[in-house]
Amino acid sequence: MKSWKDLEPxxxxxxxxxxxPGRGGRKIRYVVIHHNAGMLSIDQIWQVWQTREASAHYQVTIDGQIGQLVNDSDTAWHAANLLRNQxxxxIEHANSGGAAADWPISEKTREEGAHLVAAICRYYGLGRPAWGVNVRPHSETGQTSCPYRLGPNGEYGKAYIARAQYWYDQMGSGTTTSTTPVKETPVTDDQTAxxxxxxxxxxxxxAMLMTLSAQDMGDANITGPYGGWPQTGGRTRTDTLAAIAAKLGVxxxxxxxxN
Ligand SMILES: [Zn+2]
Structure with missing residues (x-):
């Protein structure tokens, strides 16, 4: 992370x-923990989610890099239903081995993931990380084994939440509270351009509209506001039309x- 305090990935x-886009007006209440069931980089998981109806906010890679794929202010599609997602x-964690190795997760990934959980709990005022309260395994709804070994009953689960609590305590109470606005992507050079x-x-x-309106109403720089044109006796286009109509007796x- 570039900044834990500001959740800058x-x-x-x-x-x-x-x-x-958006969260349907709902507040962030907890974190949902996943594992990839794959050994994916940030670019690789981006590719998967661009082509499949699924997503999560963060990916923690094998070497502990943290990528943001969906803004916190938006709803990612990673949990069982819309309400849970909103x-x-x-948070997705890459595995460091496949099915043959029983989907291990590197210590670096677990450490950075736990730190991210702590930072999110601090940033959004969710309280000290605890399984089942503000940190939920994807498997909670019973439709998946994800996050498998990283879940509360998996072999990594206890140490993972203990590290999240450690980092939460390290970060102190500080100035961030639940009133902190939902983090958004900072403006990039591209966006500035x-x-x-x-x-x-x-x-x-x-400028174009002023030219067009000047043609009708006269050039304010020459004749003052709505001053008309010299060749129409100081009348605007509308007034010229009215003058002709009056002459014809309309x-x-x-x-x-x-007058
Ligand atoms: Zn999952």
């Missing part, structure tokens, strides 16, 4: 699909210059 690799943050482009385009549009029309 080592890397953002945000999905463009297979998550739901109220939780999903895009905002600048939008601003410039807006300025161009305004009922209800007047030449503003004769």
């Amino acid at each position: 080592d890397r953002y690799r945000l999905l463009t699909k297979n998550y739901t 109220e939780s943050i999903g 895009l905002l600048r482009q939008i601003r410039d385009n807006t300025a161009d549009c305004r 009922p209800g029309t007047t030449d503003t210059k004769e």
Whole structure:
């Protein structure tokens, strides 16, 4: 992590699909723990989730790198149902071996994952990490064995939550509270460039509109607001039309210059 306190991941690799923007007005209440059942890098899990209807907020890799794939402010698709997804943050842990090795998870991955749990509990004011309270195994709903050895009854589970509690205590009470706004991706150089482009385009549009309106209402720089044009006797386009109609005797029309 670049910053535990601000939940700044080592890397953002945000999905463009297979998550739901926003949280339907619900607050983050707990963390859901998963394992990959795979040995995936940040790019690899991004690839999987771009092509499958699933996602989680964070991926902890074999070497302890933490990637963010869905913003905390959005709903990832990792738990049993919509409500669970809206109220939780999903953390995925890469395995360091496959089925033949019974899906081990490296110590580095477990340590960084536990630290992330602590940082999330601090950031969102969820309280000291505890299984079944603010830290839930994916298997809680009974439809999966995930996170397998990392779950509360798995061989890593006890040490994992103990490390999360250790880091939670280390981080102290500080200034972060439950009123901390939901973290969002900071503005990148690309986004700054895009905002600048939008601003410039807006300025161009305004200039064009002023030119168009000046053609109807006269050039304010020359004749003052709504001053009309010299060749129409100081009338705007609308007033010129009215003057012609009045001359032709169309009922209800007047030449503003004769009033
Ligand atoms: Zn899972």
